[in-house]
Amino acid sequence: MKVKLILPALTEATNPYWRPIKYSLFPPLGLATLAAYLPEGWEADMQDEHVETLNLDDEPDLVIIQVYITNAYRAYALADHYRARGAYVCLGGLHVTSLPEEAAPHADSIFLGPGEEIFPEFLRDWQAGRARPRYVSAAGRTLVGVPPIRRDLIKRERYLVPNSIVVTRGCPHHCDFCYKDAFFQGGKGFYTQTVDDALAEIDRLPGRHLYFLDDHLLGHTRFAAGLFEGMRGMGRLFQGAATVDSILRDNGLLEKAAQAGLRSLFVGFETLSPVNLKASNKPQNLGRDYAAAIQRLHDLGIMVNGSFVFGLDDDRPDVFRRTVDWGVSQGITTATFHIATPYPGTALFQRMEAQGRLLHRRWNEYDTRTVVCQPGPHLTARQLKDGYDQAYRDFYSWTNIAKASLVHDTLRHQLKHFAYAGGWKKFEPLWNFMIKSRHLDTMRPLLEAILSKVRGKDGKPGAEALAPPMGESGMLMPLPVLQSATVNNA
Numbered sequence: 001m002k003v004k005l006i007l008p009a010l011t012e013a014t015n016p017y018w019r020p021i022k023y024s025l026f027p028p029l030g031l032a033t034l035a036a037y038l039p040e041g042w043e044a045d046m047q048d049e050h051v052e053t054l055n056l057d058d059e060p061d062l063v064i065i066q067v068y069i070t071n072a073y074r075a076y077a078l079a080d081h082y083r084a085r086g087a088y089v090c091l092g093g094l095h096v097t098s099l100p101e102e103a104a105p106h107a108d109s110i111f112l113g114p115g116e117e118i119f120p121e122f123l124r125d126w127q128a129g130r131a132r133p134r135y136v137s138a139a140g141r142t143l144v145g146v147p148p149i150r151r152d153l154i155k156r157e158r159y160l161v162p163n164s165i166v167v168t169r170g171c172p173h174h175c176d177f178c179y180k181d182a183f184f185q186g187g188k189g190f191y192t193q194t195v196d197d198a199l200a201e202i203d204r205l206p207g208r209h210l211y212f213l214d215d216h217l218l219g220h221t222r223f224a225a226g227l228f229e230g231m232r233g234m235g236r237l238f239q240g241a242a243t244v245d246s247i248l249r250d251n252g253l254l255e256k257a258a259q260a261g262l263r264s265l266f267v268g269f270e271t272l273s274p275v276n277l278k279a280s281n282k283p284q285n286l287g288r289d290y291a292a293a294i295q296r297l298h299d300l301g302i303m304v305n306g307s308f309v310f311g312l313d314d315d316r317p318d319v320f321r322r323t324v325d326w327g328v329s330q331g332i333t334t335a336t337f338h339i340a341t342p343y344p345g346t347a348l349f350q351r352m353e354a355q356g357r358l359l360h361r362r363w364n365e366y367d368t369r370t371v372v373c374q375p376g377p378h379l380t381a382r383q384l385k386d387g388y389d390q391a392y393r394d395f396y397s398w399t400n401i402a403k404a405s406l407v408h409d410t411l412r413h414q415l416k417h418f419a420y421a422g423g424w425k426k427f428e429p430l431w432n433f434m435i436k437s438r439h440l441d442t443m444r445p446l447l448e449a450i451l452s453k454v455r456g457k458d459g460k461p462g463a464e465a466l467a468p469p470m471g472e473s474g475m476l477m478p479l480p481v482l483q484s485a486t487v488n489n490a
């Protein structure tokens, strides 16, 4: 039996002249997870259009396509193509879960929610000739006993971060703009692997660098503590995402994470306005001392990637400048800005729709860089788009990168910040060249070097520091800020 697994890409990612580095960061983990359920002896071919040209001349028996909001139209076109060739086509993922009626005409079977239970069920049905048109994940979700991800299907050399990993699913919170509640509807919304399984998966990964794509790596205290204790001494360097409140919690978890190798954290600050936080159902950020959270991370030598949303109802024309100035004054290493984007299925989407504020439903433009709904009463759509673009220009101006670097109190930390932040926004042509010339994997040791420990809690360079001096790594070849790819949520 021939099975083809496809992660379609949005147009920007396939541009032959210019391919932003963010599309060459992570392999399709979701598809590799599903492939693990295929019966032995079945031939599996996994293609990721973000990093390769799809071969569409083949004749697979079964086609599995993952649909995100911005790749939905491309996914439907591919599905139509393979159905016309006689293949059985399955569509699943976040966008299918939000809008099953839209996806259904393009598929033989659609899948709503996580695939760990419903995909093996489908495989059994399909082999027995009784596959249903719709499978919905509900009660009984678990990651206990899931088979190891088919990493052998991943073309590692095409990614800067082939060692991406997820050890939990979902998140304990319910922010109204987040995909999470819609996707996990009908069953558990936050669950974890066993610590042993997670450590075994880490053990299978070559090299040193890991990127946890979990929505909230510190979300389950007992699990995270076990994970970090187990990772201690493994010599790993890793990045991940967590919420402000979990950073401020004085339970020793962050210290354990730092000892295990946590070097940079994506933090969803979202907005400096309490009114916006309340309206977005983000109480976990309300009344929290953002500055204290950042200081705590810096004290542990963990770089901060702050995530911010513009265009919420309490935002006014000065929100862009104020947010940038604040981030720079706090020494945030990198910032990811988003234009508020209502994903179908979220509470935000329902609100915008009910208020008649959706400007259109062209899903490929729901990329968080385009204004797709009417902003609040104090901003026009033009102000929002211009302010968002300006915020990126300002935050990543050399002057502001230098200013933010100087917030740190050691020269090593200052240099590292400068190289890291500069590397992402100022060296895109170099990244484009490395992708085209297939040299991305040669950059990985540099990435590991730049993520070396800045200093221990006592202010001295950490005992585990293993990177070459700054001049041999980051300063000569600054590395991108991975989190700026707008991937995590927390």
Ligand code: B12
Pocket (backbone or CB within 6 Å): 007, 008, 009, 010, 013, 022, 023, 025, 026, 027, 028, 029, 030, 031, 033, 034, 064, 065, 066, 067, 068, 069, 070, 071, 090, 091, 092, 093, 094, 095, 098, 111, 113, 114, 115, 116, 118, 119, 166, 178, 179, 213, 214, 215, 343, 344, 366, 367, 368, 369, 485, 486, 487, 488, 489
């Ligand atoms: C890694 C990542 C990326 C990576 C690459 C994706 C990749 N290679 O997999 C990059 C950096 C390219 C990226 C870019 C973007 N991303 Co992104 N990304 C993620 C992230 C952090 C993790 C995805 C992941 O690996 N999850 C873990 C795996 C195990 O889960 P999974 O992929 O969902 O797969 C499971 C199920 O979905 C299901 N499933 C999936 N497909 C199928 C198919 C079948 C047939 C079946 C049975 C089941 C099934 O089964 C799998 C196992 O349970 C998610 C957040 C999240 N927590 O999911 C955001 C997320 C998916 N991204 C999102 C967005 C919006 C974007 C961007 C548009 C943002 C931007 N401004 O840049 C771009 C454009 C991407 C595009 N191509 O269209 C949104 C999607 C919203 C939506 N409703 O679709 C998310 C949810 C984050 C968010 N902000 O809310 N992203």
Ligand code: SF4
Pocket (backbone or CB within 6 Å): 170, 171, 172, 173, 174, 175, 178, 179, 180, 215, 216, 243, 268, 489, 490
């Ligand atoms: S935005 Fe972050 S904290 Fe909120 S529900 Fe989503 S993943 Fe959780």
